[in-house]
Amino acid sequence: MIEQDTVKLLRECDAGIKMGVYSIEEVLGDVNNGNFKQMLEKAKSDHQQLQDEIQILLDKYHDDGKDPNPMAKGMSWFKTNIKISADSSDNTIADLITDGCNMGVKTLHKYLNKYKAADEKSKDIAKKLINIEEELTVDMRSYL
Numbered sequence: 001m002i003e004q005d006t007v008k009l010l011r012e013c014d015a016g017i018k019m020g021v022y023s024i025e026e027v028l029g030d031v032n033n034g035n036f037k038q039m040l041e042k043a044k045s046d047h048q049q050l051q052d053e054i055q056i057l058l059d060k061y062h063d064d065g066k067d068p069n070p071m072a073k074g075m076s077w078f079k080t081n082i083k084i085s086a087d088s089s090d091n092t093i094a095d096l097i098t099d100g101c102n103m104g105v106k107t108l109h110k111y112l113n114k115y116k117a118a119d120e121k122s123k124d125i126a127k128k129l130i131n132i133e134e135e136l137t138v139d140m141r142s143y144l
Contacts, residue, residue, distance in 0.1 A: 005115035006122045007061050012111040013126050014065035016104050017051045023100045026080050027093045036090050043136045094143035101133040
């Protein structure tokens, strides 16, 4: 049970990171403020570093990880493009990133509760990802 929950939790973290990186990449070209752009690039880098850690653990279990749900990814793309076409300000982008982070935090907590038997290292990675998302949400506030 421990190994099974561990792999499932790691896979969900992997999918969440891929979704976060995709979302950041989707808006980076529209960001006007240099500091805001740097903040998003750092968050993207933080996500990718954590993804490297996850991949090492997934390799140990001979698992390829998980891609984001195609429907969720498509809906995110649609929402992002509709909102940015109506208003491409940094406020809109901060709002979109905040929504994504909040969804990520909520989902990760759900999986931490669901996969209670996961090993501590995997739980710590999920908690690190939650912290990255929460910090980014706080950072977005000055751009809302």
